[in-house]
Amino acid sequence: DKGGHKHFMAKEIAEQPTVIADALSHYLSAGGEIRLPDPQVDFAQVERITMVACGTAFLACLTAKYWFEQIARLPVEVDVASEFRYREPPVPAKSLALFVSQSGETADTLAALRYMAGKADRIASVVNVPESSIARESDLVLPIHAGVEIGVASTKAFTCQLTVLFLLAIKAASDRGTLTDEARADHLSQLRRLPALIAEALDQNVAIRETARKLANARDVLFLGRGPLYPLAHEGALKLKEISYIHAEAYASGELKHGPIALVDEDVPVVVMAPRDTLFDKTVSNMQEVMARKGKVILISDREGLAEAANGTWDTITMPDVSDAVAPILYAIPAQLLAYHTAVAKGTDVDQPRNLAKSVTVE
Ligand code: M6R
Numbered sequence: 001d002k003g004g005h006k007h008f009m010a011k012e013i014a015e016q017p018t019v020i021a022d023a024l025s026h027y028l029s030a031g032g033e034i035r036l037p038d039p040q041v042d043f044a045q046v047e048r049i050t051m052v053a054c055g056t057a058f059l060a061c062l063t064a065k066y067w068f069e070q071i072a073r074l075p076v077e078v079d080v081a082s083e084f085r086y087r088e089p090p091v092p093a094k095s096l097a098l099f100v101s102q103s104g105e106t107a108d109t110l111a112a113l114r115y116m117a118g119k120a121d122r123i124a125s126v127v128n129v130p131e132s133s134i135a136r137e138s139d140l141v142l143p144i145h146a147g148v149e150i151g152v153a154s155t156k157a158f159t160c161q162l163t164v165l166f167l168l169a170i171k172a173a174s175d176r177g178t179l180t181d182e183a184r185a186d187h188l189s190q191l192r193r194l195p196a197l198i199a200e201a202l203d204q205n206v207a208i209r210e211t212a213r214k215l216a217n218a219r220d221v222l223f224l225g226r227g228p229l230y231p232l233a234h235e236g237a238l239k240l241k242e243i244s245y246i247h248a249e250a251y252a253s254g255e256l257k258h259g260p261i262a263l264v265d266e267d268v269p270v271v272v273m274a275p276r277d278t279l280f281d282k283t284v285s286n287m288q289e290v291m292a293r294k295g296k297v298i299l300i301s302d303r304e305g306l307a308e309a310a311n312g313t314w315d316t317i318t319m320p321d322v323s324d325a326v327a328p329i330l331y332a333i334p335a336q337l338l339a340y341h342t343a344v345a346k347g348t349d350v351d352q353p354r355n356l357a358k359s360v361t362v363e
Contacts, residue, residue: 016198024194054360070325071169085112099134105132146160204337221246222251240338245348
């Protein structure tokens with residue numbers, strides 16, 4: 001049942017305020033306590049987190065790396081499962097292994113988990129299907145409560161994964177004493193606002209559809225972001241490739257001049273994800289380099305950011321204000337909507353894109 005939507009993907013995008021509120025209610029008490037299922041992990045005893053996943057779930061891990069490092073001061077290694085499992089890396093003592101998978105059945109992720117079993121101190125998984133193989137073989141299971149996801153392009157599972165991983169980073173920070181009470185309260189209040197912020201971002205649906213109609217004519221699209229928005233640039237590019245079949249690449253904004261800027265000309269749209277955060281000015285200067293080469297910039301930012309930097313862009317998408325840390329969860333919405341409307345404009349099969357399966361159970 002598509003609930004009145006044209007596609008499952010559209011329904012699943014629209015469900016995000018509800019499912020994120022649901023995920024939060026499972027992990028966060030009214031009094032601000034973060035409650036995790038047993039067995040409890042004392043992050044003060046953890047010296048390193050190794051996160052492994054595929055596809056969009058891998059991009060959730062890359063985003064969470066910024067949180068664990070910045071908020072909990074914990075070293076994090078992230079790898080795609082197909083590389084990790086054959087690389088057979090040494091596992092330092094006091095490691096927590098964390099596997100992220102919507103289906104819980106992805107063959108490479110499961111193989112990476114089996115490699116870590118008996119080597120890491122603890123195996124934890126963030127899954128949408130608590131009865132899945134990955135969940136069954138984990139010591140600690142953190143369900144994301146996204147509900148069934150049918151669209152091959154993952155949307156609500158991604159933002160729910162991020163929500164749970166963010167809570168986990170705050171829990172780690174509390175155990176490790178790396179966060180003041182005030183900073184902790186700030187993070188939690190931003191999280192509590194997230195369902196409303198996402199609803200506000202979804203209100204941009206019609207405007208984003210107009211932008212996507214222009215994007216539909218492109219042959220190549222670049223996505224740029226910095227800091228925790230860098231993995232989101234990858235997520236924007238992955239979504240667009242998967243369902244619209246437009247060639248899309250993502251780069252860290254600062255990497256542009258190390259090669260990719262050679263691709264930029266008047267035919268290349270460049271989507272810049274840049275909330276007005278501490279690195280905003282640096283991203284804007286990268287964006288100006290793109291415009292100087294006639295690249296067509298689509299700037300996604302908040303009102304203040306757009307007031308400052310929209311001049312000369314091809315198009316803009318307005319997001320509500322949000323803290324630096326929570327921004328990647330919110331900016332997933334325009335990434336999803338851009339891909340969705342571009343695919344609809346091109347007439348591709350949104351829910352069942354060619355060559356792809358929802359659950360990749362063979363390597
Ligand atoms: O079920 P999983 O989360 O383990 O799946 C991992 C990837 O196959 C998945 O995220 C894939 O990249 C999606 N099609 C992305 O939209």
